[in-house]
Amino acid sequence: MRHFKSMLIIGLMVFSYSAIAQKLAIVGGTLHTMGEQGSLTDKALLIDEGRIKGIVAKDRVPAGYQQIDANDKIITPGIIGAHTHLGLVEVSSSAGTVDATADNVAFSPLGAALDVSYAINPDSTLMAISRIEGVTSAATGMSSTHTLFQGQGAVISLADVAELNSPLIKSQAFMRLSLNNDGADDNGGSRAALWPLLLSTLNEAQQRDGRPISTNEEWFGNTAKADINALLGVENGTVPLVIEVNRVADIRHVIQLKQQHQQLKLVLVGAAEAWMVATALAENDIAVILDPESNIAYTFDSLGTTLANAGRLSAEGVTVAIGANTHNIRLATQHAGNAVANGLAWMDGLAALTINVAKIYGIDNDYGSLEAGKVADVVIWSADPLEVMSAAEQVFIHGQPIKMQSRQTKLRDRYMADIKTRPARYNRP
Amino acid sequence: MNRNKHIKRPLLAMLCVAVSTLIACGSEESAKSQAPLVEINKNPFPSSYVPLPSTMTLFTNANILDGVGGHIENGSVLMMDGKIAAIGESVDAPVDAQVIDVKGKWLTPGIIDAHSHLGVYPNPATASHADGNEMTKPVTAQVWAEHSVWPQDPSFDRALAGGVTVLQILPGSANLVGGRSVTVKNLPNRTVQDMKFPDAPYGLKMACGENPKRVYGKKGGPSTRMGNVAGYRQAWADAQNYQRSWDKYYADYKAEKDPKAPKRDLMLDTLAGVLAGDILVHMHCYRADDMGTMLDVMKEFNYQITSFHHAVESYKIADKLADNNVCSAMWADWWGFKMEAYDGIRENIPMVHKAGACAIVHSDSDLGIQRLNQEAAKALGDGQRAGIDISKAEAWQWLSANPAKSLGIFDKTGSLEVGKNADVVLWSADPFSTYAQAEKVYIDGGLAYDRLAPETWPVSDFELGQPGEGDAK
Numbered sequence: 001m002r003h004f005k006s007m008l009i010i011g012l013m014v015f016s017y018s019a020i021a022q023k024l025a026i027v028g029g030t031l032h033t034m035g036e037q038g039s040l041t042d043k044a045l046l047i048d049e050g051r052i053k054g055i056v057a058k059d060r061v062p063a064g065y066q067q068i069d070a071n072d073k074i075i076t077p078g079i080i081g082a083h084t085h086l087g088l089v090e091v092s093s094s095a096g097t098v099d100a101t102a103d104n105v106a107f108s109p110l111g112a113a114l115d116v117s118y119a120i121n122p123d124s125t126l127m128a129i130s131r132i133e134g135v136t137s138a139a140t141g142m143s144s145t146h147t148l149f150q151g152q153g154a155v156i157s158l159a160d161v162a163e164l165n166s167p168l169i170k171s172q173a174f175m176r177l178s179l180n181n182d183g184a185d186d187n188g189g190s191r192a193a194l195w196p197l198l199l200s201t202l203n204e205a206q207q208r209d210g211r212p213i214s215t216n217e218e219w220f221g222n223t224a225k226a227d228i229n230a231l232l233g234v235e236n237g238t239v240p241l242v243i244e245v246n247r248v249a250d251i252r253h254v255i256q257l258k259q260q261h262q263q264l265k266l267v268l269v270g271a272a273e274a275w276m277v278a279t280a281l282a283e284n285d286i287a288v289i290l291d292p293e294s295n296i297a298y299t300f301d302s303l304g305t306t307l308a309n310a311g312r313l314s315a316e317g318v319t320v321a322i323g324a325n326t327h328n329i330r331l332a333t334q335h336a337g338n339a340v341a342n343g344l345a346w347m348d349g350l351a352a353l354t355i356n357v358a359k360i361y362g363i364d365n366d367y368g369s370l371e372a373g374k375v376a377d378v379v380i381w382s383a384d385p386l387e388v389m390s391a392a393e394q395v396f397i398h399g400q401p402i403k404m405q406s407r408q409t410k411l412r413d414r415y416m417a418d419i420k421t422r423p424a425r426y427n428r429p
Numbered sequence: 430m431n432r433n434k435h436i437k438r439p440l441l442a443m444l445c446v447a448v449s450t451l452i453a454c455g456s457e458e459s460a461k462s463q464a465p466l467v468e469i470n471k472n473p474f475p476s477s478y479v480p481l482p483s484t485m486t487l488f489t490n491a492n493i494l495d496g497v498g499g500h501i502e503n504g505s506v507l508m509m510d511g512k513i514a515a516i517g518e519s520v521d522a523p524v525d526a527q528v529i530d531v532k533g534k535w536l537t538p539g540i541i542d543a544h545s546h547l548g549v550y551p552n553p554a555t556a557s558h559a560d561g562n563e564m565t566k567p568v569t570a571q572v573w574a575e576h577s578v579w580p581q582d583p584s585f586d587r588a589l590a591g592g593v594t595v596l597q598i599l600p601g602s603a604n605l606v607g608g609r610s611v612t613v614k615n616l617p618n619r620t621v622q623d624m625k626f627p628d629a630p631y632g633l634k635m636a637c638g639e640n641p642k643r644v645y646g647k648k649g650g651p652s653t654r655m656g657n658v659a660g661y662r663q664a665w666a667d668a669q670n671y672q673r674s675w676d677k678y679y680a681d682y683k684a685e686k687d688p689k690a691p692k693r694d695l696m697l698d699t700l701a702g703v704l705a706g707d708i709l710v711h712m713h714c715y716r717a718d719d720m721g722t723m724l725d726v727m728k729e730f731n732y733q734i735t736s737f738h739h740a741v742e743s744y745k746i747a748d749k750l751a752d753n754n755v756c757s758a759m760w761a762d763w764w765g766f767k768m769e770a771y772d773g774i775r776e777n778i779p780m781v782h783k784a785g786a787c788a789i790v791h792s793d794s795d796l797g798i799q800r801l802n803q804e805a806a807k808a809l810g811d812g813q814r815a816g817i818d819i820s821k822a823e824a825w826q827w828l829s830a831n832p833a834k835s836l837g838i839f840d841k842t843g844s845l846e847v848g849k850n851a852d853v854v855l856w857s858a859d860p861f862s863t864y865a866q867a868e869k870v871y872i873d874g875g876l877a878y879d880r881l882a883p884e885t886w887p888v889s890d891f892e893l894g895q896p897g898e899g900d901a902k
Contacts, residue, residue, distance in 0.1 A: 090765075091765055091766070091767060091768055091771055092765065092766045092767065093639075093766055093767040094639065094643060094767060094768070095767065095768050126765070248896070273896065273897075276896075293796050293799075293800075294796075295587060295796075295799075295902045296552050296583070296584055296587060296795050296796065297552055297553055297583070297897075298552055298553055298554045299553050299554070299555075300553055303892075303895045303896040303897050304896040304897035304900070305897065306897060306900050306901055306902055307901065307902060308900075308901050327763075327764060327765040327766065328762060328763070328764075330762075331762070334803065334807070334863060337863030337864065338800070338803075338863060340863070340864065341863060341864045341865075341866060342901075386863055387862060387863050387864075388803045388806040388807045388810065388861070388862070388863045389806050389807070389809065389810035389861055389862075390810070391810060391811075391814060408764070408773070408774045408775065409774075411772055411774050412744075412774045412775070412776045412780075412815060415744050415745055415780065416776070416780065416815060416816075
């Protein structure tokens with residue numbers, strides 16, 4: 001029965017996909033706007049020219065809108081991958097260049113000047129595999145550079161590349177930094193080396209007062225010019241500093257850093273022991289991107305890890321985002337569901353996948369909620385999206401219903417087909 | 430050989446005559462002519478498992494998945510003396526039984542993870558803890574995973590909270606032949622022997638494809654898939670030779686000759702144990718073509734591959750796997766981390782099931798093992814959306830019955846059938862929901878985990894005195 005229903009909708013979408021920039025009305029169901037209007041039923045979500053036009057009663061859809069029946073469905077903003085390497089890796093191991101990793105390069109000894117904007121491959125199969133499951137945009141950055149910073153990440157759209165000139169929503173959208181054991185190991189082997197290096201680097205950048213160093217300018221700082229220039233946005237708070245950190249002692253140092261450099265916009269990633277200082281994080285406006293399934297201490301710097309982390313942080317008012325994965329960023333919904341199973345409020349679980357991520361990366365004027373004027377990245381779910389047996393039935397990016405097809409669905413369809421109807425080479429038993 | 434024996438016998442007889450007043454040389458004629466029979470102890474590390482104390486318990490008003498395809502929506506299960514004593518729509522409560530009205534909550538068999546490295550790659554994952562891969566030679570059939578298991582790995586307790594009652598701990602996949610696995614009850618104790626599943630057969634871990642060639646490519650080989658296959662075949666050929674030499678030894682002995690026992694070889698002991706059918710082969714294999722090759726190696730050397738693990742492309746050859754009676758132990762949706770995992774699809778598990786082959790949901794992960802029910806749920810949902818008609822009751826076979834079959838313990842556990850071990854999970858809700866949690870976990874009828882009683886939550890030695898000790902995990 002489910003199968004039958006979803007096929008109807010998909011059929012409709014394939015038809016409408018061919019129409020360009022049409023006006024669409026998603027009618028009925030439950031709309032979780034993630035905005036001031038909260039959750040609504042018996043409404044129609046109007047989409048025009050790739051943006052959300054507004055929400056009206058479901059019997060008040062204006063003329064000229066193609067209506068899409070979403071009765072009994074759940075409608076949410078598209079999922080925004082909070083912490084991914086999308087577009088920077090196709091196959092992780094022993095399969096050629098992985099743009100999510102880099103060797104130390106001379107022009108940027110601290111790694112701050114690395115910029116993934118030039119490395120994103122919108123034709124990666126991960127894009128379709130992720131978007132058909134409701135991931136419509138994502139923050140993407142580097143994983144390992146063996147330097148103090150892991151370069152500047154971007155926020156990208158997962159729209160079909162043919163629809164866009166560039167996948168970039170925002171380049172130089174954040175700066176990555178590891179202050180966990182890995183960060184210590186890459187920077188002298190000790191936090192005693194890591195932290196003074198970080199603090200002196202930030203101080204040098206701060207002294208520039210926003211002025212880039214030109215190539216011919218004399219510069220006597222310890223930090224390379226390219227790195228200083230890349231850090232100016234971090235210093236003035238326009239570029240969030242996304243910090244991988246787990247141990248509560250390290251997190252306390254991050255809180256102190258924020259208190260000393262009030263203008264910094266700080267975001268924690270991982271943050272296994274963050275719950276221990278939840279109040280201070282909330283007071284200092286430090287958001288957290290976490291993995292709600294983390295409850296195993298792989299190192300001595302995450303012994304306090306618990307499934308209750310998300311719920312405890314959120315209860316104290318910390319902005320929590322969920323979705324740290326790449327090939328399986330599509331599982332962010334399951335991760336959020338597990339956070340809910342362990343104490344996070346359901347609506348906060350959905351916010352952790354949508355509006356909270358948009359706020360962290362400063363794109364909430366355009367993304368993260370179903371509100372008039374915002375980009376129409378929308379998902380129609382079969383049921384509660386945080387439930388493992390639910391699925392995205394139709395995804396819209398920039399107001400366009402996407403083809404619900406990926407390399408994986410094609411493989412499935414090839415081998416699901418009766419053996420006689422497979423390609424000739426495969427139809428001999 | 431015979432000539433030597435004839436020379437030795439008179440010598441021995443003369444010696445006996447000479448020293449007969451000092452030592453006994455045997456009074457029977459036949460015993461005089463034969464050295465004691467050399468026999469290999471196949472169980473030198475026997476299980477010392479002792480179940481938890483159990484109370485006779487009757488669960489009523491339960492939503493029961495019996496694990497073999499049955500679903501009783503409002504039924505009862507009686508546990509007595511550590512076994513399932515009765516199951517049905519209604520079961521009379523024995524006088525002494527504790528009766529628990531579970532009010533519509535779900536009861537299932539305990540989850541069995543056929544692929545785990547808990548204890549051999551314990552946490553914290555320090556280098557000094559990394560005991561799961563003997564990466565010194567491509568064939569290390571002589572190593573036994575149980576000799577690496579650290580029972581204080583806190584991950585056992587996390588898995589218990591996910592409803593896992595039994596797991597197979599395997600060596601890693603660096604080697605063509607990685608070594609013996611061990612099947613344990615998920616009840617950590619002071620030694621691994623205290624956890625060992627009594628009378629469970631041994632398994633042998635083998636690996637196809639990328640891992641062995643990556644690890645040994647610059648260490649003397651194999652460096653290719655064809656090198657891998659040559660490695661397996663030579664190992665089996667050596668095992669056959671070894672088996673023949675022991676067979677001959679026993680035949681000669683039985684014929685009242687006095688043969689010299691072959692030199693004991695721990696590696697070939699294990700491989701010969703597979704050829705004899707005593708040890709079950711669990712083979713890490715991703716690609717359909719790799720599995721196809723191994724099916725022929727299996728036939729060439731006349732052994733059975735019990736299961737392919739990971740088996741990301743089983744959906745391409747599900748018919749062949751069914752024909753050859755080989756299980757596939759799979760993830761719901763892992764893919765893309767290496768080339769041989771590139772063709773992973775979400776419908777792999779239901780497609781294998783649909784083809785009539787044995788499908789198993791496995792973890793290979795200290796996180797995944799905590800929510801294998803959710804992995805099954807994802808696979809079930811994806812299968813249903815693809816038009817494959819599978820019920821929740823049927824799907825639970827992926828979690829208990831089929832892994833039990835692949836581990837050779839289905840006569841003892843893996844379903845809620847009368848006489849089976851009372852390995853039972855009471856779920857807070859439908860276990861195919863993200864929000865369901867294992868509320869009570871029973872192993873052999875003993876209450877091993879009770880989510881509602883935090884003071885009883887297990888805390889490993891390692892966790893004592895550390896941040897987070899005793900916290901909700």
